[in-house]
Amino acid sequence: MQLLSCRRCxxxxxxxxxxxxxxxxxxxxxxxxxxxxxxxxxxxxxxxxVIPTCAQLRDSIEDAVRNGLLSVPAP
Incomplete structure (x- = not known):
């Protein structure tokens, strides 16, 4: 697991x-x-x-993936 901060808060x-x-x-x-x-x-x-989600955190994670800061295993 990798540490990531929400860009909003x-x-x-x-x-x-x-x-x-x-x-x-x-x-x-x-x-x-x-x-x-x-x-x-x-x-x-x-x-x-039911399952709390933060849209800003989700966007921060997606940005980290797009910018190569968070890796995704190959399928």
């Missing part, structure tokens, strides 16, 4: 790309520092996601 996670479609993410100390999750918690009218 700087939250650091461990990431591993097993394929282009599959990504493993391990939150360091939980998702408490994630700005997107904090916004969701502050909006009581929204139901929480």
């Amino acid at each position: 700087g939250t650091s996670v461990l990431v591993k790309k097993n394929s282009l479609a599959q990504t493993s993410v391990q939150w360091n100390g939980g998702s408490g520092g994630c700005a997107e999750f904090a916004e969701r918690r502050a909006a009581p009218a929204q139901a929480p996601a």
Whole structure:
């Protein structure tokens, strides 16, 4: 797993790309520092996601793959 920071809020996670479609993410100390999750918690009218995802972190991971900072195993 490789350390990666979200470009929006700087939250650091461990990431591993097993394929282009599959990504493993391990939150360091939980998702408490994630700005997107904090916004969701502050909006009581929204139901929480079954599997919480942060679109900004996902974009940061995809950018890291495009820029060669995060490797994806060959199929």
